[in-house]
Amino acid sequence: MKLMVINGSPRKNWNTGMLLKSAMDGAGAHGSETRLVHLYELNYKGCISCFSCKLKNGKNYGRCSLSDDLTPVLRDIEECDSLLIGSPIYFGDVTGELRSFLERLLFQYLEYNRQRSSTFKKRIRCGFIYTMNAGEDQAEIYKEVIFSRMEGVMRRFLGETRSIYATETLQFDDYSLYVSDAFDPEARLRRRKEEFPKDCSKAFELGEWLAGE
Ligand SMILES: Cc1cc2nc3c(=O)[nH]c(=O)nc-3n(C[C@H](O)[C@H](O)[C@H](O)COP(=O)(O)O)c2cc1C
Structure with missing residues (x-):
């Protein structure tokens, strides 16, 4: 099993990074091979609306034809067995870099036919980890508005998707x-001392599920 892990936080080893690491440990405990990508280390753009992925008989039909640092990452996702994505909440949504990544990942698969089918033919398990400054009340709203919408999109294109989140994170040392x-x-x-370890355990369990458990 190969798990691809995408960190959409600019801070590699802070809250989001730590939870992703716990999830990787969970997947690794069941023999999954993991590859971690820090989006903020890469140079790339979001979708530029070239429609190359929709061109009739085009050589890139169903595939993003932009060539930049994201290209090999998108190719690796085609080969993986599960996908984990982490993001802090920035102004009520995922980070800008993660949104650009998601445009590139998902739009290539969307077919403009009547069924709006997907060119991604296999089904993989996907996970989302969100971290935020807000407390549980606000998280409930994010859950209804953002997390469930994201789960729906991922489920439609890639496969079954589960999400977890951590609230009231430590922002500074x-x-x-x-x-x-x-x-x-x-x-x-x-x-951080009492609750965050519980969040890490939830992340570990998410990793186990992504490894097929
Ligand atoms: C630009 C920016 C915008 C943010 N907007 C929100 C927000 O809308 N809601 C929220 O709960 N937290 C917000 N936060 C706080 C982060 O989501 C939170 O600190 C998160 O855990 C940071 O993740 P990290 O430790 O991986 O960097 C924001 C932080 C930054 C830097």
Whole structure:
């Protein structure tokens, strides 16, 4: 089994990165081979609407023809058995880089026929990990509006999709250095010690599921 992991956070080893690592450990515990890609290390664009992937008898029909750092990543996803994507919430959505990645990943597969079918012929398991500053109440809204919509899109194009999220994440190592009166640093640190390990366990379990368990 090969699991592709996409980190849509600019901070490689912070909240999103740590949860992705736990999920990779979960998948690895069941023999999955994992490949981690940090989107912010790559140079690429979102879909440029060239429609090469929709050209009748075109050599790139069903495939993104843009050539940049994302090209080999998209090819690897075609070969993988499961896909895990992580993103912080930025202004109520996934990060801009992740949106650009998703445009490139998904639009190539969308067929403009009456059935709106997909050229991605196999079904793979997909996972999403979100992290956010907000608390549980706001997360419930994100769940209804963003996470379920994303699950629907992924399910339609790629396969069964599950999501988990972590709330009230630690944003800085030292809150005293930043203007951050809106937050209670002690409560955040406590949460990091007491709740975040539970989030990591959920991520581990998601990884196990992505490995086929
Ligand atoms: C540009 C920006 C926008 C953000 N917007 C939101 C938001 O709309 N809702 C929220 O709950 N958190 C928001 N956050 C906080 C991050 O989602 C949160 O700190 C996240 O855990 C960071 O992930 P990381 O540790 O992997 O970098 C924002 C952070 C940044 C930098």
